[in-house]
Amino acid sequence: MANEASRHVVIVGASLAGLRTAEELRAAGFEGAITLVGKETHLPYDRPPLSKQVLTGARSAADVTLRGQADLDQLDVQLLLGRTATSVDHECVVLDNVDAVPYSDLVVATGVAARGLANQPSSDNVHVLRTLDDSIRLRDHLSRAGSLLVVGAGFIGAEVAAVARQQGLDVTMVEALAAPFARALGTQVGARCRQLHEDHGVRIVTDARVSSFVSSASGATLRLADGTALEADCVLVGVGTTTNQHWLSGVGLAGGSGVPCDTTGRVEGHRNVFAVGDVASWQNKTFGSPHRVEHWTNAVEQAHVLAHNLLDAPPPRSNHEVPYFWSDQYRTKLQLVGRPDLADTADLVELPGRPGRLLGMYFRSSRLVAAVTFNAPAVLARLRPLVATMTNEEAARATAAELVGIAA
Ligand SMILES: Cc1cc2nc3c(=O)[nH]c(=O)nc-3n(C[C@H](O)[C@H](O)[C@H](O)COP(=O)(O)OP(=O)(O)OC[C@H]3O[C@@H](n4cnc5c(N)ncnc54)[C@H](O)[C@@H]3O)c2cc1C
Structure with a gap:
């Protein structure tokens, strides 16, 4: 492996996962070169407000920028906006079918497109x-x-x-x-x-x-x-998405739904290729199968883990294997942890307090695999560790009862 100062990490996808990976690499002390390539012309911006405050007019386009130019300059990252990675081989990423950018390490952070x-x-x-x-x-x-x-x-x-x-x-x-x-x-x-x-x-x-x-x-x-x-x-x-991985055929990764990675973001069979965020399908030790997650927090948590892995640093503590998601609809904040799709049983209880507060728990073989709340963020936060350990049903119900004053 190249010594660190001569390494050049090329991150394709200048959005949440790509930007956070660059920031995490710098935070972990990486002093080599970083290039961040994005096909959109905007500075990296946040997507959750696009279906919420940007639509209502409560936030402008400028308000959703993730980092201003000054922050990006300070990060010492070469930012190539309005450039599309069209192909790649084991040494270079090709932009707009013309310019070849050599890399020592490639991070795929190209997300998904609306179908x-x-x-x-x-x-x-x-x-x-x-x-x-x-x-x-x-x-x-x-x-x-x-x-x-x-x-x-x-x-x-x-x-x-x-x-x-x-x-x-x-x-x-x-x-x-x-x-x-x-x-x-x-x-x-x-x-x-x-x-x-x-x-x-x-x-x-x-x-x-x-x-x-x-x-x-x-x-x-x-x-x-x-x-x-x-x-x-x-x-x-709004019928779903497709992963932006068609440009990866030169390294054998164009097919499938997600770039297959180990538990820390290294692409299977590739020493120096990594994937993060919505486009990446990471192995998951908690739930025992590879999984691709299209949620904001997942992109942030994976970037943290990936940066340490890329630098061969000890793995950090992270919750990334237990997906977390929120959605705001009317005056309801819906929050979810875990994998409801794995459940064989589920139930739903009304929580005390103002109307519309709910807790749903999902079990697989009597183990907690997911929880959802409506307008009860504190309850949800306490349940995430229980989902991470797939706590047995009796103990999960007892904790939930303690938390919200409902009968176990
Ligand atoms: C409208 C909307 C609302 C959302 N609301 C929520 C929410 O409430 N809660 C939640 O948890 N999550 C939400 N999400 C999901 C969250 O925003 C995503 O999980 C997050 O943006 C993933 O980040 P990413 O960097 O992996 O992918 P993306 O944000 O999709 O970024 C990928 C980037 O790569 C670029 N790119 C693609 N192909 C190429 C190429 N070949 N060359 C160069 N650049 C390329 C794209 O233009 C894009 O900028 C929402 C998403 C959307 C769209």
């Missing part, structure tokens, strides 16, 4: 939401629209639906599954999310199969397989 529907029309009235530019375009459209159709009842769609309702739009949410949010949260908690939106006047259509999708001058029309026609001025398609 559209196969028959989605290209129109100013039809949106996806992944970037700051997407958010500004959607915000401007919502400010003059009377109605919104959200295709796909995931978190981003739900947050946009909540903003639009608060701005007085008629909102319909269309979901292919029998219950909205069921995939992420299970049917019981999914039903409470549905209720939250219906209580705020959102119309929810489930079991929906889209048979045609056409735009017009004033909006778009979605026709469902059962003949229902849904029209709106503005449509948001």
Whole structure:
């Protein structure tokens, strides 16, 4: 391995995971060169506000910048914005099919892109939401629209639906599954999310199969397989994502859903290639299978672990194997730790205090694998260590009862 001062770490993806990796490397004392490449022209910015405060106008584009130019200069990182990594081999990353940038270590932090529907029309009235530019375009459209159709009842769609309702739009949410949010949260908690939106006047259509999708001058029309026609001025398609890894074919990593890594971010079979954040699928000792996580805290926690690994420093203490996520919808803060998708049973209890405080616990073979709360952050924080140790059901229920004063 090259001595440290002659090392050149090239990080592709100048967003949360890439920026945090650069910062963690410097914090750990790395004195070699760092280049951070990003295809967007904006300084690295934060995505969670894009479906929340940027849409309401409470935060501007400038407010969501993660670090200003002065901070980036101080970090001593060569920042190449508006440049796309188009290919890579074992020595160089090629930018825009032209410039080859040699690396000693490569960090893949290219995240994901919003997926559209196969028959989605290209129109100013039809949106996806992944970037700051997407958010500004959607915000401007919502400010003059009377109605919104959200295709796909995931978190981003739900947050946009909540903003639009608060701005007085008629909102319909269309979901292919029998219950909205069921995939992420299970049917019981999914039903409470549905209720939250219906209580705020959102119309929810489930079991929906889209048979045609056409735009017009004033909006778009979605026709469902059962003949229902849904029209709106503005449509948001929120049906999931695809990983940005197609440019990695030169190192054999273009296929699959996520770049496969060991438990500390080193890409399997590669000594000097690492992956972090939404694009990375890390082995997970807690839950025993590789997993890719599209959550903010995961990107931050993985960057911390990866930087130590890249520098062959002792592994730091970290919670990164137990995913944490939050979502803000209306006045509800939903928080989640762990892996509800692994559960075989789940239950939900109302918490004392103001209405709408809930705790859901998810068990697999009588072990706690996930917990979700509505408006109860302190309870959730105390449950994360219990999920990390997959505490047995009896002990988990006893702790939860102690925490919230409910019967075990
Ligand atoms: C609207 C929205 C709301 C969200 N809300 C929440 C929330 O409430 N809570 C939560 O926990 N998480 C939330 N998230 C998820 C969170 O923002 C992501 O987990 C986080 O941004 C992941 O960071 P990342 O750096 O891995 O990927 P990204 O932020 O996707 O960054 C990847 C970067 O790589 C760039 N790139 C891609 N390909 C190339 C290439 N070939 N060459 C150069 N650059 C490239 C992209 O342009 C992008 O800037 C939200 C995400 C979105 C989109």
